[in-house]
Amino acid sequence: MRRIRLRTALWCATVALAGALSAVVVVTGPSADAATRAIPVGHRMTGSMTFYNDIGFGACGTAINASTQMLVAVSHTWWTTANPNNDPLCRGISVQVTYKGHTITVPVKDKCPSCDAKHIDLSQRAFQRLAPLSLGVVNGITWKFVRTRSG
Numbered sequence: 001m002r003r004i005r006l007r008t009a010l011w012c013a014t015v016a017l018a019g020a021l022s023a024v025v026v027v028t029g030p031s032a033d034a035a036t037r038a039i040p041v042g043h044r045m046t047g048s049m050t051f052y053n054d055i056g057f058g059a060c061g062t063a064i065n066a067s068t069q070m071l072v073a074v075s076h077t078w079w080t081t082a083n084p085n086n087d088p089l090c091r092g093i094s095v096q097v098t099y100k101g102h103t104i105t106v107p108v109k110d111k112c113p114s115c116d117a118k119h120i121d122l123s124q125r126a127f128q129r130l131a132p133l134s135l136g137v138v139n140g141i142t143w144k145f146v147r148t149r150s151g
Contacts, residue, residue, distance in 0.1 A: 038080055038088075039078065039080075039088060039089065039093060039145050040144075040145060041093070041144075041145045041146060041147055042144055042145070042146065043144055043145070044142055044143075044144045045117075045118050045142065045143055045144060046118065046140065046141070046142050047116075047117075047118030047119050047120065047139075047141060047143065048118070048119045048120075048137055048138060048139045048140075048141065049097065049099070049119070049120050049121070049122050049127065049130070049131075049137075049138050049141050049143075050115075050119070050120075050121050050122070050127075050136065050137050050138075051066075051121065051122050051123065051124045051126070051127035051128075051133065051136075052066050052073065052121050052122075052123065052124065053066045053067035053123070053124040054066045054110075055067070058071070058073070058109040058110035058111075059073070059079070059084035059085070059087075059090075059109070059110045059111035060084065060085060060087070060089070060090035060108070060109050060110070061084075061085035061090070062109060064109050064110060064123075066110075066123035066124055066125075067123070067124045067125065068123075068125055069109075069123055069125060070104070070106045070107075070123060070125055070126045070129075071106050071107055071108075071109040071110065071122075071123045071126065072094075072095045072097075072106045072107070072108055072109070072110070072120050072121065072122050072123065072126065073108075073109070073110035073111055073112040073115070073120070073121040073122075074089065074095065074108055074110075074111065074112060074115070074120055074121075075111075075112055075115040075116060075117050075118075075119060075120075076111055076112065076113050076115070077116070077117045078117065078145075079111055084111055089108045090108065090109075092147055092148050093107075093108050093145055093146070093147060093148070094106055094107045094108060094145070094146050094147075094148045095108060095120060095143055095144070095145060095146070096143060096144050096145075096146045097120065097122070097126075097130065097141055097142075097143045098141065098142045098143070099130040099131060099138060099140075099141045099142075100130070100131075102129070102130055104126060104129050104130060105146060105148075106122065106123070106126045107148060108145075120141075120143055
């Protein structure tokens with residue numbers, strides 16, 4: 001429970017800062033395309049996964065329920081715009097995760113302020129598709145960004 005409260009507090013501070021900065025930096029036009037190209041779509045990474053079960057609004061500005069929906073929060077290091085609602089990650093980018101021969105694909109809907117670049121924070125429902133919740137942290141997963149049709 002403490003991790004959820006800390007993560008929520010960090011997320012609220014990040015959203016407040018992003019809101020303040022969004023008036024200064026907005027990525028549009030050709031710059032937005034360059035930002036999308038900066039996401040290493042298709043590049044396989046080895047890392048770790050955890051899970052969360054927050055309810056509210058994700059970094060992409062949409063309502064989420066991480067206990068019931070299939071989604072992922074990715075490291076703050078992958079976000080390229082001051083206002084995460086406008087980030088290319090929120091526009092048709094998903095994460096394909098593989099662990100012990102099982103693969104799922106989940107849309108990016110949130111930001112993980114405490115995750116390093118190769119650590120993903122899956123929704124509770126998504127994590128359960130790959131491993132028991134009792135594990136908490138799973139190392140040795142492979143994952144990659146993939147494009148999806150809707151964004």
